[in-house]
Structure formats: structure tokens, C-alpha cells
Amino acid sequence: MPELRTYLDTLLRDRERLAAATDLDAWARSETPPPDGEIKRIRTLIRRVETDLGGLTDDEREQIKDATRTLRKTRAVSLGMPGIRPPEPDLWLERDA
Template structure:
């Protein structure tokens, strides 16, 4: 994937980037200068369903969110049409988890409450998906095709997992015990 092609792919969806409320971030399409591309890459980090511009999290390469990775509820979160498949999958997962936890009998009430996705989060994801889809529907066929091509290119460049940061499983205890 060439740098020129990647930059062209970044320029297309950037004008269709939304915050957590579904408000468009960039009100005008503009070509970014070379130094602006570098600044954008340095000042953001990929997170599930979009990007984060929160300085602490950016500095920690996406593993230092001070808000417990509640991206959709944070003003530092941005998303664009290239993340729609992940947003839809996340919405489906939230709804499935909500139903599964409602049916679980082996949990205390406090544990169920803490684990159950909130109705507000589900509503926020639905609204965000709807807003991005509505924006795409308002484009001409040619513009929609350009966004689709840019999305395909961007998705190819995402070769790493955008999953939530996890805790590495502890390795085996290799210390040999001796009898005295």
C-alpha cells in the first residue's frame, strides 16, 4: 500500500468524521498538507470503533485511557464510515450481552448491574450508526463509491487488532520446588 494511496484514502472519510454525538467534526472537505498528515497520525490512536485524541491515551499508544475505554461516551472519540462494520457488530454484541445477563441466575444484583450494557450506550451506538449511514445516503453515487474505495483501503491498512486492551495470561510457574 503506497503512502500516496493511503493519504488519499484518509482524506475521503475525514470529511465524514463524527464525534460521539453524531455531529460532524470537519464541516468542510479540505486537503491536508503533508505536515498536517503527520500531526494527525501523532495526535491520535486507533481504538475500537474509531480513533481517540485524548493525550494520555495517545501517549500510551491506546492503552492508557483515563475513562476505562468508554469511547462512545467520550469527547475525545471520533469515528467515520470505515468503522461501520465494527460499530454494527458492537451494537449486536451489546444487545446479546444485555439479554444474556438479564437471563443469568448465577449473578448477584450488583454484578448484573455492573456488567449489563446501559440503555444509553446502546442508544448512543444506534444513533451514531444511523447518523453515519444518513450522511452516506446524502452523497451522490460517485461520492459514495469514493468513500467505499477509501474505506476498503483504510481497512486493509488496519493490520492489527482494534480490540479492547487485555491482560496477558500469566505464564507457567517454572520455579522448581525443592524438598529440604
């Protein structure tokens, strides 16, 4: 739920920033805001999850909290994948002739 709420807040904030921007071309103002359908889907999903959570027992809610904690821990783990380094500069190109 926190991630869904954060995503919804980001969509709404982006939409408001674009609406308030005064230096945008008309095409940018009409093409770049988050789609209303996406905002509606996220709001519907949040309401649905809240309703479903409301019908659970305390034990079921605790199981969901435990599963969520486990997922967050595994997401935070680094897999040790190597990063991509930027290419080293070609020093020959930087010398004066």
C-alpha cells in the first residue's frame, strides 16, 4: 500500500506541476501529463485493497505484514551484479598536436 500511495501521489503531483507550468508548448501540455485512466486505476486498486484488508482477520493481516516484510528485505539485497563503468577516456585524443 505505501508504494501504491506514493505512486499515486507522484502521478497527481506531476499532473499539477504540468498544469501550473506557464512556459510549456501546447503539445507538451496535452501529451505529457499522466493519463487520467492510470490515476483512476491506481485509486480503484487502493480502494479495493483497503476493502479487502478490512475483511481479513487479525491473523491474516499479520501474515500479510510478515510476507511484505520478507519481500522488502529481499528487494533490498544486492545480487552482486557488476555495474557498467563509463568508458575510459582516450588520452591520445586529448593531446595537443
